[in-house]
Amino acid sequence: MVVLLVALIATAAQSEGPDGGIAASDAGVAVAQGAAPDAGQDEESLRRQLEEALGKDAAAKAAQQQGQSAQGTQAPASATGGAAPPVPLFRGGQSLNPDVSAILDAEGGYQRRPLLFVNGDDPVLRGEEGKKAAGFAVQEVELAASAIVDPYFRGDVFLTIPNLEGLEVEEAFATSTSLPWNLQIKGGSFRSAFGRQNGQHLHVQDFTRRPLINAAFLGADGLRGPGAQISWLAPLPFYVTFYAEAFSIGAPDQPESGTLPPPVATFGGGEPHDLTYAGEVKAFFPLGDAWSVYAGLNGATGVSPGLFQPTNTGPVVFGVNRRSYLVGADLYVKWKPPNVAAGYTSVAWQSEAIWRHLDDTADMPGGWDGGLYSQVVVQVARRWLIGLRGDILGIPTSSALGQTLRASTSITFQMSEFARVRWYLEAEHAASGSSVPGVVLPAVQPADSVASFLQIEISIGAHGAHPF
Amino acid sequence: MKRLALLAAFALLLPRPAAAAVKVVSSIPSLGSLAKEVGGDRIDVESLGKGYQDPHFVEPKPSLMLVLNKADLLLYVGLDLEIGWLPPLVLGSRNPKIQTGELGSLDCSRAIPVLDVPTTKVDRSMGDIHPLGNPHYWLPPANAKIIAREIAQRLSQIDPSGAATYQKNLAAFNGKVDAAAKKWQPMVDKMRGVKIVTYHKSWTYVSQWLGMEEIGYLEPKPGIPPDPDHLFRLIQAIRSEHVQLLLVEDFYNLNTARLVAQKGGAKLLDLPTDVGAKPQIKDWFTLVETILTQLSGAMSRV
Numbered sequence: 001m002v003v004l005l006v007a008l009i010a011t012a013a014q015s016e017g018p019d020g021g022i023a024a025s026d027a028g029v030a031v032a033q034g035a036a037p038d039a040g041q042d043e044e045s046l047r048r049q050l051e052e053a054l055g056k057d058a059a060a061k062a063a064q065q066q067g068q069s070a071q072g073t074q075a076p077a078s079a080t081g082g083a084a085p086p087v088p089l090f091r092g093g094q095s096l097n098p099d100v101s102a103i104l105d106a107e108g109g110y111q112r113r114p115l116l117f118v119n120g121d122d123p124v125l126r127g128e129e130g131k132k133a134a135g136f137a138v139q140e141v142e143l144a145a146s147a148i149v150d151p152y153f154r155g156d157v158f159l160t161i162p163n164l165e166g167l168e169v170e171e172a173f174a175t176s177t178s179l180p181w182n183l184q185i186k187g188g189s190f191r192s193a194f195g196r197q198n199g200q201h202l203h204v205q206d207f208t209r210r211p212l213i214n215a216a217f218l219g220a221d222g223l224r225g226p227g228a229q230i231s232w233l234a235p236l237p238f239y240v241t242f243y244a245e246a247f248s249i250g251a252p253d254q255p256e257s258g259t260l261p262p263p264v265a266t267f268g269g270g271e272p273h274d275l276t277y278a279g280e281v282k283a284f285f286p287l288g289d290a291w292s293v294y295a296g297l298n299g300a301t302g303v304s305p306g307l308f309q310p311t312n313t314g315p316v317v318f319g320v321n322r323r324s325y326l327v328g329a330d331l332y333v334k335w336k337p338p339n340v341a342a343g344y345t346s347v348a349w350q351s352e353a354i355w356r357h358l359d360d361t362a363d364m365p366g367g368w369d370g371g372l373y374s375q376v377v378v379q380v381a382r383r384w385l386i387g388l389r390g391d392i393l394g395i396p397t398s399s400a401l402g403q404t405l406r407a408s409t410s411i412t413f414q415m416s417e418f419a420r421v422r423w424y425l426e427a428e429h430a431a432s433g434s435s436v437p438g439v440v441l442p443a444v445q446p447a448d449s450v451a452s453f454l455q456i457e458i459s460i461g462a463h464g465a466h467p468f
Numbered sequence: 469m470k471r472l473a474l475l476a477a478f479a480l481l482l483p484r485p486a487a488a489a490v491k492v493v494s495s496i497p498s499l500g501s502l503a504k505e506v507g508g509d510r511i512d513v514e515s516l517g518k519g520y521q522d523p524h525f526v527e528p529k530p531s532l533m534l535v536l537n538k539a540d541l542l543l544y545v546g547l548d549l550e551i552g553w554l555p556p557l558v559l560g561s562r563n564p565k566i567q568t569g570e571l572g573s574l575d576c577s578r579a580i581p582v583l584d585v586p587t588t589k590v591d592r593s594m595g596d597i598h599p600l601g602n603p604h605y606w607l608p609p610a611n612a613k614i615i616a617r618e619i620a621q622r623l624s625q626i627d628p629s630g631a632a633t634y635q636k637n638l639a640a641f642n643g644k645v646d647a648a649a650k651k652w653q654p655m656v657d658k659m660r661g662v663k664i665v666t667y668h669k670s671w672t673y674v675s676q677w678l679g680m681e682e683i684g685y686l687e688p689k690p691g692i693p694p695d696p697d698h699l700f701r702l703i704q705a706i707r708s709e710h711v712q713l714l715l716v717e718d719f720y721n722l723n724t725a726r727l728v729a730q731k732g733g734a735k736l737l738d739l740p741t742d743v744g745a746k747p748q749i750k751d752w753f754t755l756v757e758t759i760l761t762q763l764s765g766a767m768s769r770v
Contacts, residue, residue: 467528
């Protein structure tokens with residue numbers, strides 16, 4: 001597969017190169033060519049001859065020199081403007097620097113007990129098991145750099161510092177821009193296209209915390225890591241894109257003693273050669289100007305590292321290296337009038353469900369578990385958004401921690417495109433004990449809890465636009 | 469055998485060779501309208517944004533990627549007008565022809581004499597400004613001619629066998645613009661020296677063309693919604709400067725503007741800025757004529 005991809009890129013680079021060169025020459029040449037248009041067959045043979053010639057050039061030792069002289073004659077398209085010369089940009093306006101930006105998410109908050117199913121980018125107050133906590137947190141600092149690399153790739157790097165601890169590479173990847181047949185590849189370390197939430201960064205969220213199912217099934221950091229993705233836009237009358245992905249995901253950190261066991265990790269176990277595979281299909285239907293329906297089906301498989309049960313003598317692991325399977329579905333429905341002449345109201349409803357199957361092992365029975373969330377975000381005025389979300393984890397079981405329910409609300413005030421203040425409140429109920437026979441787990445104390453945060457989010461610099 | 473059948477099925481789904489017509493996709497309908505003038509029957513035109521939408525805030529719906537996927541030429545306003553929605557669509561289109569820097573990607577601002585280019589260091593305390601200059605340039609006839617010339621030139625490169633047609637159409641278009649300008653001249657003359665207030669700073673080019681004087685804006689800073697203090701000062705300025713017209717793009721909410729116009733004693737005009745803003749505005753000529761008719765009509769009644 002890798003060889004195929006490399007070959008694809010190479011052909012794309014070869015076929016694009018000469019076209020661009022000819023096209024970039026001045027209009028006079030183009031007109032002269034147009035005066036005697038070649039028949040289709042002649043074009044084919046000319047193309048073949050050009051490809052051969054280019055191949056020979058590449059093979060020849062003097063290729064370098066020739067390449068240089070060829071480049072010299074290729075004026076950039078912008079230099080061959082019309083009768084009037086293009087207006088030059090003011091001094092300092094031109095730069096080959098990437099778009100660089102920094103995004104800060106900080107808050108003050110209160111929690112009745114430490115948060116369950118913590119995502120890597122959730123705010124962490126200095127809480128102890130069973131105790132309440134209040135104070136400040138710097139949820140995440142994100143540094144982003146993105147630019148077009150060359151005629152064949154675009155590059156994106158997102159570094160994050162979650163809760164002021166350690167610099168993480170949230171994503172760093174290259175995306176192809178010139179592959180034929182509606183294909184696109186992504187390589188590096190990136191967020192999987194699994195579901196809707198998983199692919200999004202923190203500052204795209206409408207709530208301070210991500211849904212329960214994300215941390216529970218896709219991992220604290222989400223389904224992301226070093227990997228490769230190939231996607232294909234189907235040539236249909238409506239938008240459908242297929243994704244295939246492979247990741248090398250490492251095992252999660254071992255929990256400290258005295259803490260509640262983390263949720264059973266879906267991925268990151270097995271032998272060093274075991275990869276995590278994922279596949280997704282996304283379809284979009286615009287219903288008039290105002291309505292949009294975006295739906296996805298997702299699947300993934302990998303090897304689970306097992307359930308880590310902290311004991312005084314170190315963690316005991318159950319169900320090591322079981323094959324895991326995820327299936328998911330997501331739906332996003334948005335109503336937003338095409339302009340604001342009648343007001344700024346919009347409504348977005350988003351729901352996702354994930355089910356997981358783990359195989360049996362001698363020390364732990366397999367089975368299905370799952371969960372879902374549903375949220376509505378209403379823009380009530382130009383600068384005000386109100387969100388409501390319900391989460392349920394443990395349908396029919398939740399692998400270890402029993403059933404967890406959560407309701408949350410957020411009120412967001414957007415001062416500008418670059419700053420917002422958000423109040424977030426969640427109420428959570430965690431059922432006690434283990435749902436797995438033979439595994440004894442401490443109960444979550446107290447079972448019912450609330451947490452609330454006042455979050456500020458600012459963005460400085462040039463940050464690329466986000467997809468729908 | 470099965471594998472062959474699969475391959476055949478796959479091959480059927482592959483994109484077919486493009487039809488004869490050059491597929492042109494524009495970010496806003498006005499550019500598409502100008503392209504149609506020079507492209508004629510040799511091109512098919514489709515626009516991503518609609519004329520009744522704020523061109524800063526088009527929703528980047530994946531269905532638009534599908535439109536871009538089949539494009540031979542993408543026309544965009546540039547100067548960062550579409551920065552908030554167009555780049556992810558172009559990347560997602562999986563169309564190598566229209567990627568930045570390729571022949572099929574034309575920034576229509578490239579030969580425009582750009583106004584409002586910042587002369588000092590800019591930052592976002594000044595609002596959601598355009599560091600490269602004001603992108604609302606497609607209404608004055610002189611700029612329309614420049615855009616049409618750029619499009620004709622690029623179409624000739626993409627479709628060399630049509631080069632002569634494009635040049636002929638361009639000449640015809642320029643003649644049409646000159647004739648229209650002659651017809652419009654009495655309306656244009658009426659506007660010279662007229663003091664105006666606008667909602668967003670998107671009339672600069674029209675003001676320069678018509679010789680109107682911009683006294684202020686409903687937005688205290690570009691992209692920042694009006695606040696009472698600013699509006700209070702603005703109403704005072706409207707009164708003391710004897711501002712006659714308050715221009716608002718028809719995709720904005722009119723409530724605030726109506727109040728300001730009433731309190732300041734200016735006439736409120738709700739104007740289209742793009743082709744397709746109203747069903748009867750089918751091309752660039754109708755668009756400009758509609759604007760001029762409304763403007764000069766308002767002045768006759770003042």
